[in-house]
Amino acid sequence: MPTLHHRNRPMTGRDPHEPARTATPLELLFDLTFVVAFGVAGEQGAHLLAEGHVASGIIGFAFSMFAICWAWINFTWFASAFDTDDWFYRVTTMVQMIGVVILALGLPDMFSSLDEGDRVHNEVMVAGYIVMRLAMLVQWLRAARQAPQYRAICLGYARTLVITQIGWVILAVAPVTVPVFLVCGALLGTAEMAGPWLAERFGTPGTGRQSTPWHAHHMAERYGLLAIITLGEGVIGTVASLSATVGGSGWTLDAALVALAGTGLTFGLWWTYYLTPDAELLHRHRERSFAWGYGNIVVFAALAGVGAGLHVAGYYLDGESHLGAVGTVLAVAVPVLVFVVVDYVQFWVLSRSVSPLHLYLVLGTVAMLAVAVAAAAAGVAMSWALLLVMLAPAISVVGYEARGHRHVARLLGQALEQEKGA
Template identity: 50%
Template sequence: MPTTTYYRHGLRRMAGRDTGQGHRAATPLELLFDLTFVAAFGVAGNQLASAVAHGDYAAGIGGFCFAMAAIVWAWINYSWFASAFDTDDWLFRVLTMVQMTGVVVLAIGLPAMFESLERGQPVANEVMVAGYVVMRVAVIAQWLRAAHGSPRYTAVAKTYALTIGIAQVGWVILLFLPLDPLGFLIGAVIVSAIDWSSPVLAETKGLRHGGTTPWHAHHIVERYALLAIIALGETVFGTLAAAQEVTEAEGWSVASIMVIGLGILMAFALWWVYFLVPSAPILAVRRSKALLWGFGHIVLFTAIAAVGAGLHVIGYVYDEHSHVSTLTAIVAIAVPVLAFLVTLFLLHGWLVSELLGHAARQILVLALPVAGIILAALEAPLWLCLLAIVASPVAIVVSYELGAWRGLEAQLDRALERASRRSGDVRP
């Protein structure tokens, strides 16, 4: 590669990236982009923990799910576009930084949105919507660049731009309607359905016109893995927040050490479980699997971040100014852990076109977080309840390393063999 190609960032035509490019990795700009989501996840998690601590369960959970869906969807849109059309020219960089600014603005608006939900007032989402529109306007500009850059991708790129644009008009309309939480929920579902339909509509149109987006399987899997790690960072932050309250209330007792140690172990175990099975080999040969796999990660990332918020709630149990029960904190951790495990189980089954074997082992793994809730209801020590929950992902890791990997490897091999016999399913 000539050195001028490396150093010069002049405008380049968006002709689409090579889907088979070797050694394709995340760029420094993508890593910088991800940093803004560290802040957004952190604000959303803190707001959820605070709402749970004050007994505002519906408002906290509803606001958290809405915030995470908006945050992760914005990340997904950028990441898939960059995987297919990243030119690394100055305009691509500037528009990416505009999107990053939008993420920061959206995060600034989260506390006001949560507070309005907790009070049952019209949803105060003005700042959130402003940040989201900033992000999406930049995305529209990128898609119009792609439409102009290559006739092959004109149809798919224009469909993305049009659908996203209609959705943004919908969000702005909702902004000016004095809706209560229920009314806002209905409106948000309608507008989100339009927004989230863009990949289905655009890629279907691209199929008819011979040009679906040329995303890179190994690159996109790496990008998702990096966001999973960012979400897992919330479990570390949640543990640190809890540790401050626990050690202040009890000092370095056996119970406090167990709670802190188990919180850290939770982060390690969830990371290990997420990376047990590689997704890239399947997506590289079965590109039709990508849409549902990508959407499913919205639930997965939300669940991981919610685990961090649940660990944060433990701190409120030890806060003398709060009145949070052990049961509340344990439920706040157990439910998202279950959501994480079930979602990951289903996504793996979707990729390899078969479910995991050893049903008894799967049931046992999923029963452990439930056991933690039961122990909390029976007023067992908090650390013992948390141990039951953490034992669930740890059991998966231990089982895998002791030999269960052979079954997963066999599933992957069978899926790849089936894909090789269906050459018509592999599209450029």
């Protein structure tokens, strides 16, 4: 029987083994705000790269990816554990969506100020976080009051939100240089990630509860859905790389090849991401959730970076880029390499198993990307070199479908036997 009203109900915690737990329409709506954030970050990073300002482009992109992904993580893990879907929960989620939009609106100022090199202007980004965290703080305090068994953990999360947000506000208004800002930002980012781990690990001693009641299959699905949204930046990058060129001079062979490379690369990255049975492994190894959850920040950043690289390819085709063919190919190849390597590391983190086949597939991917860069350096057209980049994820796909699936099946079988034995 579906819920026909949304009156407030106690936030006592969800069942972590609830059958058929899936993403809710509200969670999908929440994720849509991140489409804008990823798109703005990719466009800004690509613009700086095309201008030849590589260092500021990469640093600004990395900082924006952490800010965007961390905002999503804060909400998503809480929602998996305590979602009540009542009117108050819905309204606080809407407030967080407003905060994400404000965060996205502040990204251009951050990128431009970082490039100018005087100081970093992230005031608008911080304002967006304040909006999000006020709503998130209310949610954690509500859970602390209505779910006594998780009270200490919830209060630990709340303390981290308040302390780190005060730190970001101080850093935003302090007249510090860019290097000082980056060092302080790295320390605050470390505190952001350490706080939840400390809350979960030491929040409720003596109770036998070492975790909020998040749902493994639900979390794996949520991360997969964000990966798809992030891959959308690759589609946007492909379209952006072609729109001006096709609009100005019509379809050319280079434009057609970039369209093929961008679409094929996005598809290959999607296939590769879903090779790992995250839900099953996470369900059996909940203690590995932090390494997996935080590691996916790099995965998402790499996927968005591919889209930004395709933006750079568009600037190159339009003759508006200071990067040559090699630099343009590297703008796509490097994030592809980061994604593939970190994706395998994520599997190793969850399974604690390293197959020789995996090492061969990673080396094959590195070799393919190296060939693509070497081809561009040898004078092969950038668009043809991107086709070689497109083939890099296919190495993992073919290797898994041919042999790798057997290794994964054995791991899952062993885990199932251990679970039955326990």
